[in-house]
Amino acid sequence: MPKITFELITLFPDFFETPLQTSLLKKALDKNLVKINTYNLRDWGVGKNKQVDDRPFGGGPGMVLKPDVLASCLRAIVSKTKDVPYVIVLDPAGTKYTQERALQLSRKDRLILICGHYEGIDERFKKIYADEEISIGDYILSGGETAALVLIDTITRLVPGFLGKEESSIRESFSKVPVDGKQTPLLDYPVYTRPEDFEERKVPKVLLSGNHKKIDLWRKNKAIEKTAKERPDLLR
Ligand SMILES: C[S@@+](CC[C@H](N)C(=O)[O-])C[C@H]1O[C@@H](n2cnc3c(N)ncnc32)[C@H](O)[C@@H]1O
Numbered sequence: 001m002p003k004i005t006f007e008l009i010t011l012f013p014d015f016f017e018t019p020l021q022t023s024l025l026k027k028a029l030d031k032n033l034v035k036i037n038t039y040n041l042r043d044w045g046v047g048k049n050k051q052v053d054d055r056p057f058g059g060g061p062g063m064v065l066k067p068d069v070l071a072s073c074l075r076a077i078v079s080k081t082k083d084v085p086y087v088i089v090l091d092p093a094g095t096k097y098t099q100e101r102a103l104q105l106s107r108k109d110r111l112i113l114i115c116g117h118y119e120g121i122d123e124r125f126k127k128i129y130a131d132e133e134i135s136i137g138d139y140i141l142s143g144g145e146t147a148a149l150v151l152i153d154t155i156t157r158l159v160p161g162f163l164g165k166e167e168s169s170i171r172e173s174f175s176k177v178p179v180d181g182k183q184t185p186l187l188d189y190p191v192y193t194r195p196e197d198f199e200e201r202k203v204p205k206v207l208l209s210g211n212h213k214k215i216d217l218w219r220k221n222k223a224i225e226k227t228a229k230e231r232p233d234l235l236r
Contacts, residue, residue: 002035003159004108006152007077007085009070010115011052013038015145020152028156036152037077041065044073053118062119070114070125077112085110087131088151089121090144094133097151099174099185101134105151106158113151115144174234179224185234187227189219 008016016038019025028034045052046069053063078085086108095101105111114121114130126133136147156162176183192203206218227234 002032003161004033004106004155005035005037005110007110007112008036008038008115008148009041009073009077009112010038010143010145010148011041011117012115012143012145013040015143016149019149024162025153025156028159028162031161033159033161034152034156039073039077041069041073044069044076056119060119064119065116065121065125067122067125067128070121071129074112074114074129081110083110085112087112087114087129089114089126089130089133090116090136090147090151091120091126091133092135092138092140094135096138097134097136097154099154099172102151102154103158106155111151111155113144113148115148117143177220177223179235185227186223187231187234189223190226 020029020036029036041052042050052069053065056062056064088111090113136150141147171177171188173188174185177186192207196203206214
């Protein structure tokens with residue numbers, strides 16, 4: 001049984017084909033760690049043209065996804081199983097997505113991800129049906145599909161069994177580390193590999209010392225230094 005099922009509501013199911021058949025996501029699907037079902041919203045469209053959107057009340061450019069169409073699609077998905085899914089609408093005005101939120105969502109059994117398009121989604125649908133609206137950053141994508149893929153990738157790699165034992169113990173950017181007695185999210189420390197000398201830049205000596213205590217301390221200090229320079233907001 002998969003540890004988590006993603007149900008994707010989209011107007012462009014083809015968008016997901018290659019990413020889900022590539023690299024680690026494919027491995028997770030093959031191992032049945034996660035399951036991903038895609039639903040073409042058009043199948044719930046109304047009338048002979050299978051209409052899914054309409055002009056905004058009050059005028060203005062673009063088209064808005066219809067709440068009735070989205071609700072029928074959602075109801076059809078929800079009625080398939082007994083468990084209560086968690087409904088996420090991808091929206092630039094939603095709560096900003098973080099690694100911490102990815103970890104919390106990786107503990108859910110079933111996530112429904114709703115991808116908007118054009119001018120967006122009728123406000124009433126979001127307010128009635130969404131458990132959460134999530135933004136992946138302060139910029140505008142042309143559709144929620146890219147954002148849904150970001151959620152699927154970040155959540156899947158946190159599902160137990162996805163990363164090998166060795167990989168899962170590796171600290172990554174945004175993992176919390178004790179700094180002055182407080183759990184603090186830090187950026188990752190810099191990493192190096194062979195050759196030792198590259199275009200007149202040498203690998204820091206401490207990394208060649210074999211002294212793991214010293215190496216750990218150096219890495220932690222570098223992570224703090226890098227975070228203070230690039231992302232001081234994380235240290236606040
Ligand atoms: C062109 S956008 C609509 C933008 C909307 N008119 C606005 O200004 O807020 C179309 C869809 O892309 C998705 N989208 C765009 N930017 C996003 C972001 N930063 N995070 C999550 N979803 C996003 C949403 O699903 C949205 O409904």
